[in-house]
Amino acid sequence: MQTTILYIGRDTEITTVMNRLLNARPEWKGICVCNDEEAIAICQQQKIDLVLLGNGINHEEEVQLKGKILALMPNVKIIQHYGGGSGLLYGEIMMALD
Template identity: 60%
Template sequence: MKTLTILYIGRNQEITDTMNRLLNAREEWKGITTCLEEEALVMVKDIPIDLVLLGNGISAAAEEKLRADLIRIRPVLKIIQHYGGGGGLLYSEIMAALNG
């Protein structure tokens, strides 16, 4: 089975740390996290990322710009919002995004 590389971008460092732990708890996932948009853009350029999760605290205007920048770098990149809920909910959101 292919390992999925998932990038989480959030504003709250504590939540971002938790997401890093949750994403890397599954053997089939490799989680990468950041609170910085600029760092996220570099990661998308340099790492074959399968999915981006946008976390809480990102304003609507910042999210719109971030989505546009990410898609400009990698047009087929899947991007979804994730505002909470670990375990089963997180798994379901990720699998739905990848299969949809």
């Protein structure tokens, strides 16, 4: 069964890289967006197992975004991912899913 991971970041180039990394693993389905409205719409339409918050999201945006996501999916895990290699990304995701 695939784990669906939603990545929300502000940098389009990094979001493109994250999309490639998340979808490179057959056990993951990565959905990567750059704006909050699109992220919320995705949360309303499908089950998300993990949300990654990427770079460029300020503290106020993060608080609001977490509140909206958790109102829709109270049990979803939300973690911050600000970069690093694919090994670090894998480790962060595996730790969050355990």
